[in-house]
Amino acid sequence: MTQRKLRLGAFIMATGHHIAAWRHPGSQADAGINIDHYVQLAQTAERGLFDQVFVADSPGQRHRGDEDSLSRQGRVSYFEPVTLWAALSQVTRHIGFVATASTTYEDPYLLARKFASLDHISKGRAAWNVVTTSADNVHGNFGLAAHPDPAARYARAHEFVEVVKGLWDSFEDDAFVRDASTGVYFDPRKLHALNHVGKHFKVEGPLNIERPPQGHPVIVQAGSSEDGKELAAATAEAIFTAWTSREEAQAFYTDVKGRMAKYGRRPEQLLVLPGISPVIGRTEEEARAKWAELQALIHPSVGLNVLQPFWPHDDLSRWDLDAPPPYYPEPPQGVNSRAHVVIQLARRERFTVRQLYEYLAGARGHWVVVGTPAQIADQMQDWFEHGAADGFNVMPPVLPQSLDEFVDLVVPELQRRGLFRTAYEGRTLRENLGLARPASRYANPAAQAA
Template sequence: MSRQLSLGAFLMATGHHVAAWRHPDVPADPLDFASYRRAAQVAEAACFDALFVADSVAAPNDPLASHSARSVYFEPLTLLSALSAVTERIGLVATATTSYNEPYHVARKFASLDHLSGGRAGWNLVTSDAAAEAGNFGRQAHIAHAERYARAREFQQVVQGLWDSWADDAFVRDKAAGLFHRPEGVRSLDHLGEHFRVKGPLNVARSPQGRPVLVQAGSSETGRELAAETAEVVFTAQPSLARAQAFYADLKGRLARYGRDEDSLKVMPGVFVVVGRTTQEAQDKFEQFQALVDPRVGVALLGRMLGNFDLSGYPLDGPLPELPTTEDGQRSRQLLLTELAGNEQLTLAQLGRRIAGGRGHYSLVGTPEQIADELQAWFEGRAADGFNVLVPHLPQGLEEFASQVVPELQRRGLFRRHYQGRTLREHLGLQRPANPFFADRGQP
């Protein structure tokens, strides 16, 4: 089979547009499980590789938080566990921070999800960019950028080691002999590092995929290096084909020094999509959402994305103020948005409105053919192995993409018509990892 692209469905509460909850066709409650269930089943019927759920462990604390539907939302692993019961094939990727979790908890929860779903779990490793999270975990200040990534690297090593606690054939469950598992089929981790001390073993058997798929989203220099060493999927925000190609080449070019080939890592940029039967219909749909954006809410969102800066004291019709390079926020996103504001001479209000839908991701508003043309250009131009699809509203926006864009991609031979496997690794074309601790036992 020729190379085909991967598709992830990004499930963000009422939708990815900051004003989605205000749209008359959108259920305004972000805790409406029926909307998530419908979106998941639509994505699965369209053969998407995975669902993706982001997370933050702090509620927005800016003065305009009461105007946003992001004040409450489901904890991702709980949500995906529920969705695993109403789906059969689609992958389930949840975000969990390494800054405010412990490795044993994360290892156990994702291994459990992988078993519950029959091998469909993925962990999106993040280091947290919201400084407000610190106050919920006994800290007065957020962990500095360099320390967060050092902690994340060790965190990932511990989790991976815990996932490999058991040999694949350790559990014999021999009732007659009274032997549940072979004693030689389990090992303690006995990890002692700078940030963690973890004995192990994990009290969950090795998962159907061997290990859940490891996903990352960092685009800073440190984040790219961690991804090249450890990640299997990378989500990224890239504003243009040229920038995406440069990112793709850079990340793939780092793999060799870790003994990895290019196919072991899938690069999936986010793409914000509004689809219509005609260009005008698509534009009209988009403008319906844009008209609902309170300029103050757009600027508050901008401040959070720039690194948790309070921009409320600056004039809406003035330029983006010069800001210090953040140590605690999204370094790569800060650079992207600062460049956008400068290149197009946007006011604060205009920049806030610009990011209200895509939030810095590449945006496509058009017909199925126009959208497919762009996705194909990125895919064939070595800018992407697939895409994380962001729609303005859920579940309707995903239904429109699935019913209009996916058939066009299938017609061009770019996307599957049927699932060929049952696990997330199989959907992505990733190998099942061997267990290095039981290599002498011939484990797969």
Template sequence: MSERKLRLGAFIQATGHHIAAWRHPGSQADSGTNIDHYQQVAQIAERGLFDLVFLADSPGIYARGDDAARSRYGRIATFEPVTLFAALAATTRHIGFVATDSTTYNEPWLLARKFASLDHISKGRAAWNVVTTGNEQAAGNFGQAEHLAHALRYERAEEFLDVVTGLWDSFDDDAFARDKASGVYFDPDKLHTLNHKGKHFSVTGPLNISRPPQGHPVIVQAGSSDAGRELAARTAEVIFAAWQTLEEAQAFYRDVKGRLARYGRSPDDLKIMPGLSAVVGRTQEEAEAYNRQLQDLIHPDVGISILQPFFPGVDLTAYDLDGPLPPFAANTNGTTSRLALVTDLAQRGDLTLRQLYENLAGARGHRVVVGTPEKIADEIQLWFENEAADGFNIMPPVLPESLDLFVELVIPELQRRGLFRTEYEGATLRENLGLRRPASRYAVTDEVRRSA
């Protein structure tokens, strides 16, 4: 058995993950629609031997609050991820691409074709981050009066995934002979029509593109609710999680890995990669000064807008920023696991409004570590070696500056400790993550037919 190695993703949020990053001199202010910026960031991540770059997305504007708050929000305009990654595939060779796309506001056939195309264009480096969408404002963009209920969104997602993976298997791997001498382009016996009829979808198929190089693009998920964990145990190959403490992360790791066996899967079939915002400095003082500089750039209107989803119907502007918090919502139809995480974070630290939005400004509930390369490597190693994580999605506070610093300072420290690769192992994202290539659902049927 090969030695277990750390997996790293670069979660690249436009100007950076800190909410005020666009104001920082180390950021590219127009990054959301600047292809040169994204090419630079992807190439930095590849220089650092990262497994993948990860891009979040929403089918609608996510900025909340009044016009004063919205006018100060630096992520209003962004590229569609699959389109962006198709362009970045041409300027990189190894890095994988995780694009977020919604099962609530999509059709399976269109999504399956889009990700199969990205996998071909990138030569086997595509991944789909499956989300049910926590942005309740998105409903109006798709002719819906209201956002689907949480349970219904996950029910739809289960069926959506089954349809998409079935469509990716439309052609056998060896269906296309393209024999010029005989004039035979493909074998019709190796083409499969899905004919899916379910509660939410009726999809005939087949897909009009050959099977992806990876068989299926890698499936990534980010839900931590019970429904999200169960969907991940059945279908996900990478799960993106948000935890503040080692104990919480270990409990999540054990729980999700413990669910795999009932779906005929092994623990190695799923990589758990929590988010980690690393504020790197050559000294502790330098890192803390950098972090303080970012926090001082948060306008209170923007800080309040970060918190508003957790206090629906509450006018937060009526509260003292340095006073106690109002009661949290009892539940939400948006991201339920994030509400629980933020509630726990605030109550455990007895935080004020200002302290809470400063806590969330850097990574939206993911862990933030401020310090030297050695300190950050210590934290990564602790979680990795104590069954809390298989790797991390690194969330640079400012792009491209913070990612460049991580690659320059932290990656060599992880390599010195024997935790991280010194060269890429394979050609595809699956190979680099240590994930098996899935067989077609029709493979057994075809084998039986050929032997008959």
């Protein structure tokens, strides 16, 4: 039997995941709009044999807060991801590209066309990170009076994904004959209009681009709420998630995979990839010194702004930085799943305000691991072998420095343990992730079985 291998994604946040990374000498300060920087990162991740690279995205500014904290942000200018990945696919050969796109603020026909195009341009290496957009400060960019509530957003998302998948099947795989001798370009009998009429969408189709090389680009999801877990169980092939302990990660892993059977799916059809932000030193002392250096770069106004989404109705400027934050008996209504994790963390660790924002500054509540390559590999192996993860979304704190360190120091350690590949297995992202290519809904069942 082939040994199960870790799956690795590189989660790229321009200058790095640490909130003060842009100030660090190991970062590229103008990274958000520096194509050469992204070329370097994609090629480094491919050198490390990563499955995929991923950038988070929002249809508006992420920042909320006062002018002082805004002036100190390094994340206010950044590329649209599908455009970026189309460019980077031309300077790489194997690595996959995960682009975020919102089911709340995009159109299913245009999105289906955009991702099908990316899959063709990259020769089968595209993935769509399905988000409903939790930020409630972007609705004005789209002429809406208010941000839809979570239940409405997720109901729309379920239908949105099904419409997109249906559009990707517009042409059957063998529809294009392109026979110059007969003059027949394609078989019109193998082109299908979707004719979808639902609660949220009415989409006729067909799509005006042939079926993607992967059949469907890989579907990724990142929600950990009840609605998010249901959407992942029904539709996702990989899920990004955030936990800070193995026990929490195990519970999530079991929960989300246990929901799949009611949708006619098997647990192995969904890869669970928690985030990990590794601070790497050749010795433990060096790693801790690197972490302390980063933490010292956090301005208090920026640190408090990191906390604002979790206490949206409080004036954080009045808080004593060296006293505990006001812990809610229960997370306030409307707070998203990430906020629940953060509030529980604050309670459990009895953090002061300063300690809490310093912890979150590294990776916004994801798992931060500070140590040597062997220590980091030990913890990744522990989660992987004990039902907490199928792999990890690696979140380098400083870019490009931290990604270089992970590829040069941690990847060889994982390979020595037989946990990670030494060469790419396939040509497409699906093949490298071990995911099956979906058959077209219009394909002849007998032909598919042959």
